[in-house]
Amino acid sequence: MRPRVSVQDSALRNGNFSLRIDPVRSEDAGLYEAQVAYNTEVQSCQVELGVITVTLSPPSPVVENEPLVLSCNSSHRASLVETCWFRNGCLVPTSGTFCSLHGALSILRPAMSDAGSWRCQLRYSDNEIISTTYDLQILGFDGPMNPVVYASAGSAAD
Numbered sequence: 355m356r357p358r359v360s361v362q363d364s365a366l367r368n369g370n371f372s373l374r375i376d377p378v379r380s381e382d383a384g385l386y387e388a389q390v391a392y393n394t395e396v397q398s399c400q401v402e403l404g405v406i407t408v409t410l411s412p413p414s415p416v417v418e419n420e421p422l423v424l425s426c427n428s429s430h431r432a433s434l435v436e437t438c439w440f441r442n443g444c445l446v447p448t449s450g451t452f453c454s455l456h457g458a459l460s461i462l463r464p465a466m467s468d469a470g471s472w473r474c475q476l477r478y479s480d481n482e483i484i485s486t487t488y489d490l491q492i493l494g495f496d497g498p499m500n501p502v503v504y505a506s507a508g509s510a511a512d
Contacts (some may be wrong), residue, residue, distance in 0.1 A: 355382070380405050383429035389482060405429045408474055408488040419495025424457040426474035426486070433479040440473040466494045 370392050375382055383405040389398040406428040416422050426437055437457035439446040448454040451462055455457045459477070461468060471490040475485040505511035 366512045436477040
C-alpha cells in the first residue's frame with residue numbers, strides 16, 4: 355500500500371499507533387490489526403475499515419445536457435434498504451429531471467446549476483446509516499439563456 359500509508363513515528367512515544375491511508379481505495383476495505391510490543395508486553399487491536407464509493411457514468415468531465423448516472427456503493431455486509439440523495443442539504447425528489455433506480459441517481463439533462471456537492475446516504479437492514487459526498491463538475495455555458503453582448507466600436511468585447 356505504499357506510498358499511501360503512513361504511521362506518525364512521533365506519536366508512537368505517546369501510545370498512538372494509528373495508521374493513515376490516503377487516499378482510501380475500495381480494495382482497502384477489511385479488517386486491520388495492529389500489534390505493539392513494549393518490553394515483554396504485547397498489545398493489539400483490530401479495526402474494520404468500511405469504504406463507500408460514488409461512481410460517475412460516463413466518467414468526468416460531464417457535459418451539460420448529456421445524461422449521467424451517480425452510483426453509490428459500500429463495503430457494508432448487511433442488506434441495503436434505502437438510498438437517498440441530497441443536494442444542498444435537501445432530499446432530491448426522484449421525479450422529472452432526477453430518476454432513482456436501484457440506488458443510482460440519473461440526471462437526464464444536467465445543467466450548470468447541478469454542479470457542486472451531492473450527498474449519498476445508504477441505510478442498511480441493521481439500521482447502519484453511511485453517507486459520503488461527491489463533488490460533481492459539469493462543463494457548459496454558465497450565462498444568460500439568450501446572450502447578447504453590446505460593445506462600443508473600437509473597444510474590446512468578452
